[in-house]
Amino acid sequence: MLASKRILLIIGGGIAAYKSLDLIRRLRERGASVTPVLTRAAEEFVTPLSVSALAGEKTYRDLFDLTDEAEMGHIQLSRSADLIVVAPATADLMGKMVAGLANDLASTLLMATDTRVLCAPAMNVRMWDHPATQRNLKQLQADGVHFVGPNEGDMACGEYGPGRMSEPLEIVAAIETELGAGPLRGKRVLVTSGPTHEPIDPVRYIANRSSGAQGTAVARAFAALGAEVVFVTGPADVAPPEGVQVTRVETAQQMSDAVDAALPVDAAVFAAAVADWRVVGASDKKLKKSRDGMPALEFAENPDILKRVSHLKTGRPPLVVGFAAETDDVIEHATAKRDRKGCDWIVANDVSPATGIMGGSENAVILISDEGAEEWPRMGKDAVAERLARKIADALISKQEEQ
Template identity: 85%
Template sequence: MLASKRILLIIGGGIAAYKSLDLIRRLRERGAEVTAVLTKAAEEFVTPLSVSALAGTKVYRDLFDLTDEAEMGHIQLSRSADLVVVAPATADLMGKMASGLANDLASTLLMATDTPVLLAPAMNVRMWEHAATQRNRATLAADGIAFVGPNDGDMACGEYGPGRMSEPLEIVAAVEAHFADGPLQGKRILVTSGPTHEPIDPVRYIANRSSGAQGTAVARALASLGAHVVFVTGPADVPPPDGVEVVAVQSAREMADAVQAALPVDAGVFAAAVADWRVASASDRKLKKSKDGLPVLEFAENPDILKTVSRMEQGRPGLVVGFAAETNDVIENATAKRLRKGCDWIVANDVSPATGIMGGAENAVILISDTGAEEWPRMSKSDVATQLAERIAAKLVG
């Protein structure tokens, strides 16, 4: 798939730069041609010699290298690639891109390019969660910049959380998805999946039996049609698919924040089984048995993600698809839900225990739209996802 594809790899300055060496190798294994650019900070973590040896080409480092300017100016370098990959994309590089700054070779190339750009962020968890970084991320996403990761994981600084750069094979999968032929090429689609966990105390939580299998299958099917998929997933039983941008969350409020950060998108598919309620004041200590009796839990309503996105006055996705898991009066309840939420389609199913659908391998859905209810035969969740993805493609591109 990557044979003769020209990848311009910009390596930012962070401990994750060591992964860029394996990334180069993996890309070249698949036939890609890799030209590397090192920032000054990146040279503190990987050497130009090691990068050049793996890429098999000259490494570019200095904006004001007159020899390089004579051989290949930075404008030509920025536009001669089929895809620009920034890995690791540091907070500094993201900030420069969002602000339109160009004071070194990497940032100048990113300003001058008319080539699609894929970022693989890597930074400390606090830096990733900082309001400035999230503003920059939203700005870049609105500008059409694609992202892969970051993942949750252990940091070199000893902390744990989102900010860890995606693994080389995950980035390769995102690159392959970019070049995949399909009707959804160039479309950005948000998919939510899995359950949410609402904490009671540090060791207990409220959840549901959703495995995340259907949402995962939908994300995979959309990516196979060429879409750039932002996959916001709760703590699901099934692993996320390759070739999508994964955003892992735990609670409904975290999912709501992740959805807002992912916008704008061409379509949103809300397959997650989001908890309707949470404990209003979760304890920061494990609740103990007491002679005074059972603890009293007060509940608060979680944000309604589907309704919020469906009723956006500005930036609403062109197609919003909700899911309705019902145990009785499926068509009636799901039709009412579509009108109440304001979404375009509802994918409804009967999850009563006798069906074996919740947590199972098969599904039987009813697609509800403004034209009525269309019952699909029982089939594998993968086949449901394929059929739904094809319907979405037909709606978005005709």
């Protein structure tokens, strides 16, 4: 999808620079040409030889290289690309971009260009959260610079939080979107996420331990592939991704109504952990302790959103994907759920306490489909989302070609 596209890749100095090597490989697999530029700090992490070998191009490093200035000046180099990608974009590089500094090749290229710029930040969580970095981020966004990531996770320094550079395939997806080559451009996708809260009284409710992290990552991955994303989320622990249409709900009935309002869509991914039951006649006043004992709660079944949408006779999405959080016999239970619900795929995982998946940063899923059970290795939830979104994009493209 990136055939004949020219990418100028500026590699900043940070441990995430090693990911730039895989990024080059992924871009070239898709037909793009990559012209690499290394900062001095980047050479502490990756070598010009390894970068050039993967890119099949000379690696540019020096601003004052008379041979290169005679053959291709930095002005021409900065403007001959379809897109400039800065990965990793360090705090230093972002600061230089905001200040308009041009004291090395990378910063001069960024100053001398009118080509679109995409940054993939990578830095320590405290550096990312620092007010100066956040000011720089806002200013660069106001200047028209686009960003992918950073992701949240474990750092090389041993800390945890936002600041990890996006995975190479996530960056590739963002590049495709920037260049109008996103495989889901023109497609509309629905994603549900998070838990639902079923009220007992004004201060108590029934809920579950879902953080909403996986569903949020899925919505972000779809947006990166160019899709129009309708994101229906319960009261999750994580903020919704940027660039999607957000509908916030509390209860299962509200989520069901929001799903109906979002249809029709080309694909629907039901990642929300919807409560199976609700309290009948929830009190509008706080229930008080009583000597008569505990209050009797009567339960009723909530709407089965996945099953209802899967069996729609008109307006059923071409691809319906459900999630199954299991604690034992994962494949057996998830396969039965797929048959029972009538959806196309089930993304199943083991959420027993020992796995640390529920509420954690990683996931290990099994994709259940007509083709059987496909086990994926344990990986970050962003990586799971990107792989799932790619697989759904491929399926939609195949369906379109068959028609």
